[in-house]
Structures are given as C-alpha cells and as structure tokens.
Amino acid sequence: MTVIDIKANLDAVQERIATACARANRNPDEVTLVAVSKKKPIEAIVAANLCGMRHFGENRVEEAMEKIPVVNEQVDEKPVWHMIGHIQSRKAKLVEPLFDVVHSIDTLKIAEKLSQLASESQRTLPVLLEVNISGEAAKYGFEASDWKNKPAIKANFWDTVAKLQQLPYLDIRGLMTMAPFYDDMERTRPIFADLAELREHLQSGFHVALPDLSMGMTNDFPIAIEEGATILRIGRAIFGERA
Ligand SMILES: *Cc1c(COP(=O)(O)O)cnc(C)c1O
Numbered sequence: 001m002t003v004i005d006i007k008a009n010l011d012a013v014q015e016r017i018a019t020a021c022a023r024a025n026r027n028p029d030e031v032t033l034v035a036v037s038k039k040k041p042i043e044a045i046v047a048a049n050l051c052g053m054r055h056f057g058e059n060r061v062e063e064a065m066e067k068i069p070v071v072n073e074q075v076d077e078k079p080v081w082h083m084i085g086h087i088q089s090r091k092a093k094l095v096e097p098l099f100d101v102v103h104s105i106d107t108l109k110i111a112e113k114l115s116q117l118a119s120e121s122q123r124t125l126p127v128l129l130e131v132n133i134s135g136e137a138a139k140y141g142f143e144a145s146d147w148k149n150k151p152a153i154k155a156n157f158w159d160t161v162a163k164l165q166q167l168p169y170l171d172i173r174g175l176m177t178m179a180p181f182y183d184d185m186e187r188t189r190p191i192f193a194d195l196a197e198l199r200e201h202l203q204s205g206f207h208v209a210l211p212d213l214s215m216g217m218t219n220d221f222p223i224a225i226e227e228g229a230t231i232l233r234i235g236r237a238i239f240g241e242r243a
Pocket residue numbers: 036038059084085178217218219233234235236237
C-alpha cells in the first residue's frame with residue numbers, strides 16, 4: 001500500500017464515520033479512530049501518520065516491540081499506542097513501557113501486574129476493561145453475556161470491578177468489546193447496545209465516570225457509532241486485508 005492508497009482509505013473511513021455520526025446526531029469529535037496496524041509494516045504506519053493518523057493499535061507484544069520504537073524514531077508526531085490484544089501475564093512488563101492505553105484488561109491478575117508496573121514507572125496507565133458480551137464469539141474478556149438476566153454473572157463482574165477500582169495506578173476509562181463477525185452488520189447492534197447499557201449501570205452503581213466505549217471494527221463500525229462508541233479500532237478498511 002502506498003501513502004496514496006492509505007490516504008484514500010482513510011478519507012473513505014472518515015467519510016463513513018461522519019455519515020454515521022450525522023445519523024446518530026453525534027459530533028465526530030467524540031469518536032477517536034485507532035488505526036489497527038497489526039501485521040502491517042512500519043512503512044504503512046509511518047504513511048498513515050503522515051496522513052494525520054495519531055492513534056495506532058497493535059495486538060501482539062513481540063510485534064509491537066519491533067515496530068513501535070522504530071516508528072517513534074521516524075515520525076515527527078509521536079503516536080498514541082493502544083494495546084488491543086490479550087496480554088499473557090509474563091509479558092506485562094514488556095507492555096507497560098510501550099503502550100499509552102491498554103484496551104484488553106481481561107483478568108484481575110493482569111490488571112494488578114500493570115498497576116504495579118505503572119507505579120514503578122511513576123505514571124497512571126489508562127485502561128479499558130474487555131468484556132465478553134456476545135458469549136460465544138470472543139475468547140477473552142470478563143464474562144458478562146446476558147448480565148441483565150443472570151444475577152450471578154452480574155454480581156461476579158461487579159465484584160471484579162470493585163477490586164479493579166482499588167488499583168491505584170490504573171485509570172479505568174471504560175469498556176471494550178469485540179462483536180462476532182456477521183455478514184449482516186445490523187446483527188451486532190444488540191451487542192453494542194448491551195455494552196453501552198453495562199457502562200451506564202457501572203457508572204451509576206459505582207459513581208464513577210467511564211467515558212470510553214471501545215467498539216466497532218471494519219465490519220461493524222457504523223453500528224457501533226450509532227450505539228455510542230467513542231473509540232473505533234479499524235484495521236483492514238485503512239491498511240487493506242491482512243496476509
Ligand atoms: C484486528 C483487530 C481489530 C481490527 O479489525 P479489522 O477487521 O481489521 O478492522 C480491532 N480490534 C481488535 C481487538 C483486533 O484484534
């Protein structure tokens with residue numbers, strides 16, 4: 001992909017974001033686009049940065065270690081790096097120095113490790129809690145499928161959130177989810193609506209602000225915007241299909 005291809009793709013994505021925001025009566029400034037650059041070369045990331053992209057998402061620690069320092073060297077405006085993939089606990093110490101935001105907090109254990117590491121770096125790490133809303137599809141995330149009808153699931157998740165809130169060096173910004181792939185993107189709507197409702201319940205139950213909902217990918221982002229997404233994680237629509 002050339003800079004020109006990436007620019008054209010980015011323009012098309014921004015246009016679709018604007019259209020979905022207009023439909024939902026939302027201001028496009030409320031929606032942050034994270035360009036998911038996993039499996040894509042450094043040159044593609046630098047090209048997207050030249051086109052004005054400032055937020056990038058990676059899902060594997062080893063790959064991120066190879067790419068992030070080089071990209072940071074090559075660009076004038078250092079990107080904001082989002083970790084969006086599952087983190088094995090023995091790799092937490094590699095994640096903390098590389099990333100600015102972690103979307104994939106899926107166990108109390110990984111949260112505790114990252115809080116400890118952030119404290120050693122004398123910073124607070126912004127994080128999102130990955131939630132498994134759809135039940136079958138996602139492999140990772142705190143179990144919350146059908147939380148409205150299942151008191152035990154809700155109680156369990158509430159208990160975990162209470163513990164996560166005690167971690168002093170994590171700033172819990174909100175929730176993240178992945179919808180299953182459907183040919184008809186309309187089918188993702190109940191999942192995104194459910195995540196938004198879960199966020200509302202947590203905000204009022206814990207008296208906290210959870211401003212961010214990280215949801216919506218290439219296949220389903222217009223629906224996610226309509227249901228309140230504040231962060232979109234989009235890869236293929238920007239960088240093309242992955243090998
Ligand atoms: C790969 C990935 C994305 C982006 O998916 P696309 O279909 O390329 O837009 C978003 N979120 C997560 C967690 C991913 O792993």
